[in-house]
Amino acid sequence: MKRNIIAIAIILTIFGCNNANKNDQNVEAKESIMAVDSVATVAEPKIIKTADMRFRVKNVQNTKEQLSQTIKAQGGTVAEFSIESIIQETQKVKQSVDSLKEITSYRTEGYLVANVPAEKLDDFTNTVAKMAVFVDNQSLKLDDQSLAYLGNRMKAGNRIEAANQMNKVAGKKSTSVETSLNIKDDYVDKKLQNLSIDNRVKYSTITLQFYQDNTIKTTVVANDDIYDYKPAFGNRLWMGIINGWTIFKELIIGLANIWALILTGVAIFFLIRYFIRKDKIKTQASGSLTDNRI
Template sequence: MIRQTLNTMLVTGIALFAACKGKSSYRENLKVSTADSASVGIAKDSSFEAKLVKTGSINFKVKDAERTSEAISDLTNKYNGMVMHHNVTSTVEQTKDFHLSNDSILRVSSITAVADITVKIPPAKVEDFMNEVSHLGVYVTERKMDITDKTFDYITEKLKAKNRAEIVTQQKTGEVKIKDSGILLNMKDDMVDQKVNNLRTDDAVKYSVIELHCFQNTKINKEVIADDDPSAYQSSYSSRFETALQNGFEVFAELALGVANLWSLVVIAALCWLGYRYYKRKHSKPILNNI
């Protein structure tokens, strides 16, 4: 009797142990299956294509900043790139004027020039492009190239956009009810932002951004310009004295011409004066006769 009871208990324990083990194994298999399904879903939703963003920069000294910037533009076209920013700046550091004559000046200026250029180059040609640009300079002060992996950021944005798209679809079909329209609008805006971010990533992968800064030694520029000071155009004292004598002679000549033009008036005045003298002499009485 006792032996039979023990056998029954043993069989029951084995059955319970087998059942628990089977249930645990089922749960483990379910977890593995669920994880595999998630992995397959991610793999199916995203291609896992590497999104590597390559960027670079060069800071270098050149002989002529303006000509070097033109050469960089030509190289960019050669490598099927695009010039996104191009700025050449010349700054006058010092200026000194030397008078050459009364109305002209020799202006000597010290000028510094720099050029800032931003280009987009296909990633496969970045190193060749940067090598050729470096050869345009006298020496390179700094050269950098970085590669940033945006793969998982790209996948994250893509999966988030998909999840939001599914919720929006379920909202339309009635499977999900979102009463607050603001939440739905924010969700749609997030979808737009995620798609735009991925488009930016695609563009950054397709074209690498290279920033270039070149500078040159200070150069001396000489130019002859007109004197902008009106007082500088005043003649010297001797020149003005000579001019005054000439003006005086011209005034005397003009006066003589004026008198010559009025000769008839002079004759009439002279005749009047002579007539007056004659009249006065004829009508005046001698003083002795009155005595």
């Protein structure tokens, strides 16, 4: 009987401890949820501003220099820029025998990406608009990252707490240490994401595309047409006569070198002609005799 009473007492003690642990866990969970709710109610606004502009200017290169100075004066930085000249049409006009005038019509375009302080974005866009001859389009976009920022911060806090608890319980087990390292790496990722959001909130990104009217440029270049470098007609005619006389003399000299072959050919020609005539005469004679007999 005493043994049964002792066993029942032990069982009740175990269940009591489990219930106590569950109650403690529920209390911790409730406290964590209440902490999350309290943080969520005081979330900081994280508004990311981005702007785009396309406009026409008088001179792309001068505008690029002015923009760089303005960005620097307002505490911003140039992240990217490029200038490109697009050829629309090119023609070459003959100016002299050895030179041509090259006439080129081209269009110059500029592209610039800058990061300026968010509080000065409106002033900067107004300054850029004054540089323009004509504004094609202008846009502003607001991206609210407040909830994403808050979520990263709360998750980072949870990962610190989980890593600390695992370090206390895990001891030196390799699997637990690896899990703890993964949690810490995830914490670093969340912190870096929030740092990126902070930077983008502090400095707004603006993309500028600007261009100027088509420009005409003339340049004197060397004449690459070989025909234009040939002599005049009279000179070429006289040179042709001289070359013809030279060729004729060379032909006579060439014939003189083969006089034996020419003489042999002539002799063969007359010999063949002699035999052909002789055969004709014989044929005619035989034909006449036959006629007389008949």
